[in-house]
Amino acid sequence: MSVLQTRTHPTTPTPPAPYPDRWRVLPVILSAMFMAMFDWFVVNVAASSLQHDLHAGQAALEMIIGGYGFAYASALITGGRLGDLYGYRTLFVLGMLSFGFASLLCGLASGAWMLVAFRILQGATAALMVPQLLALINTLFPVTERPRAMAAFGATIGLGAVSGQVLGGVLLDADLFGWGWRTIFYINVPIAAVAALLAARWLPAQRAPERPSLDPIGALGISTALAALLVPITVGRSTGWPLWTWVSAAASVPLLALVLRYERRLAARGGRPVLDTAMIRERVFGAGMVISGGYLAFFAGFMLCLTLLLQDGLHLTPLRAGLTFAPLGICFASSSLLLARRVAARFGNRVIVIGTLTSLTGTVLTLGVLLAAGPGITAWALVPGMMIVGLGNGMTIPSALGAVLSSGIRPEQAGMAAGALTTAQQFGNAVGATVIGTIFFSVLGTATATGDYVTAMAAATAAGLVILAVVLAAAWALPRHAA
Template identity: 55%
Template sequence: MEQPVSATTEHVTTPTVPASATTPPAAEPFPEPDPRRWRMLPVILSAMFVAMFEYFVVNVAAPSFQHDLHTSDAGIELVVGGYGFAYAAGLITGGRLGDLLGYKRMFVLGMAAFTVASLACGIATSSAMLIAARLVQGATAAAMVPQLLALINVVYPLHERPRAMAWFGATIGTGSVAGQVLGGVLLEANLFHWTWRPIFLVNVPIGAIAVVLAIRWLPDTRGAQRPRFDPVGAIAIAAAIGLALAPLILGRAEGWPLWTWISMAASVPVLIVALRWESRLGRAGGSPMVDLALFKERTFSIGLALSGLMLAMFGGFMLAMTLFLQGGMHMSPVRAGLLFGPLGVAFAGSSMLARRVSGRFGSRVIAIGAALSTTGLVLLGVVLTWRGTDLAAWQLLPSMMLVGAGNGLVLPSLVGSVLAGIRSRNAGAASGMLVTAQQFGGAAGVTVLGTVFFSALGSHPSGFGDFVTAMRWVDAVDVVTIVAILGLAFLLPKQAAGMAARR
């Protein structure tokens, strides 16, 4: 039997999860919840906010990098995409290190290193320095983000977990939209004539405060029986993810040279070798980076697929809408960013509503959210077709708000479903796998829908009508994706998302 984590973090899981992925029997009493748990929630959620903020904010600052640092097109791609590459490639390892060293320790180390990397980005004097700092920033984000989901999973009692997950979902939405809105505002304000530098330096005080409060308030969740680190699995899995992600992030802008196809093809055998190693290590009684027994649970497997597809749809939608507003409607970064504000409000509001709805409808709330997003995307297609070149920006708002509200309902409920029943010793690794699926999906969505947009737009667009056509094609692909998500949502056990809320 697995040893308890601590007097404040041991938890009981649902009885529907296989023995290989469950905690001790439910007959054991619940421990007294940590009295600091709601005080610590904003601290750990700050990691998700700054990680999402940095993922989106660089898009609006790319021209400034090119002007100030004389960065080449390839360099701009590495500044923008290098962060996402290092972030996604390191998430599973970051999660397992949390299981090994303790979630508090990894959170503090990750946040401190992320803060230093953000400072390095902000004071960079060359494109090479900025690229290197962005890669480190992504890797340190991978160290801290899995810990926040693991902490939620082990610190909060089952009946309080949906509330914490609702705040997690709201943070994803606000962080993503803040990257668009606050990034544009900071560039427009040009504080101290620092041009793009404040978009990185703003993380320094946030990170410093989070580190101090985390040291004071976060509980030590390291278990008495810790899993051993698997360096072979860590390297092999990171290599497989990296080989698949690098072409997705850089391929479209580079024109899909030969190396991108070789890299994607090589990722498959490397992943097969990595999974065989993990399977053999697990059978030998070791501690694999990825516990393959988790995939025997239908909720976990389907939930990972849904997470990837949902972020693919949302990431591609955000990119295409940004290109449409700034390129087609000639909006400034600030004005375009502000138009995303209502989407962020709808996202955050529905995330807070998700915990109540999931208590009544269980995992069907995921289908409800997908249906809302489907309605928004269909409405967008109707508006684009109806108004055409006479389209006004405000006419996009109802569609954008429906998409935001749908995603806000889905994400916290989906995260709660995927992590339901994960025992404490695997909470970090499972969280890393979940966020990896989301980041991989987001990168794939941006690549696929970006390719669709630019292919429909053509190399020499003749006017706004070409942008409308390109956006309609992206919208059509997104509708197909969200309908697939809607179908998968009905394969989840109904009680998966709602059981914790009812207990």
């Protein structure tokens, strides 16, 4: 070839062909998110059964519900970095099998504190599989197809959470084989086995292009700092906020600051920290973490308090209470799959503002119904507001994640970024359920009348509005279009 020909027809790198089985494997990897969210919310429905069968006191019950959450949130960043190190398929399969085994142990538990220990193990194993999901979407799907995959991911978050309420009620009502509450854990075992088998067959053996080191100091330090904050948040209210909860929460702040300083210095020396502090200081990434964490904080608190109102205030069975959430779940999934991409195509990142305003509208409507109806409220009077909340959530959650993952995340950071984002979500879950739940119980006090539950729910809903206002401010901080 002549010099002229070389100059006339320059050689350009050919982008790698998309992974051919990406759409076939997507439902398999989404099953991890579904099960993780399902197991977070399903225990709310089974709370009374656990109290009766295992004689679980309030502190043990709080740990059964929250122990999973703080173990999950504390280990997510490490789980994401392990995927970068050892391969996303390897960690996904390992996490899925471990999650199935931990679920089996939960079902076999013979005492309340034994179940607490197995729930903590279950949360830690969920942290191995879930970050690989976002990393795989970011690496297997070309940029043009990523919004569709993220829409499915967003729908899965909503379906998993709502199914915890709906399917949990169905399973408890059916009482399969006389297993009672144990069924909600046993159901994970065959699903995990099938998902792990299909993932091992269909997923490519893929890891970050540049293999990072593990950074054990950063991994242990971040997990410890988050646990030091999440444990007292989880058990503080039920134990009367003893001194150790305040000491632990206060110590978490300087501990996390020290770890982040170490991570920053490690990066400056050319090392590979488990969390790149420069990444989280970026405008889009920082705003995305606030939006993701804030939205899940609102959603977790809203769902928990609604469950308490429906079951304890209106005396609905777990099945009837669960079915009340079905319209919300349908709207969440429909909005994620059908509305989010179309609105984003026209308005860019302003879809997150539109979605947040929609959720605010639904929350204001719910608050208005609570205040107007008072003790005479019915479950179905709450459904219209819940449906509008679902529509807003479905637009916002996948769009926020998509905005972050398309903002220049390098391939070798995919697992780290996914771990940080899902940590923000689950941290929001834990904080939202605790803070909004504390407001609910503080207003309720020792009262048991329906009207008192309605008043407590109104206060919790107002707190949710404050959280959504913070999310709205973060959404406005995003650039309208990706850079």
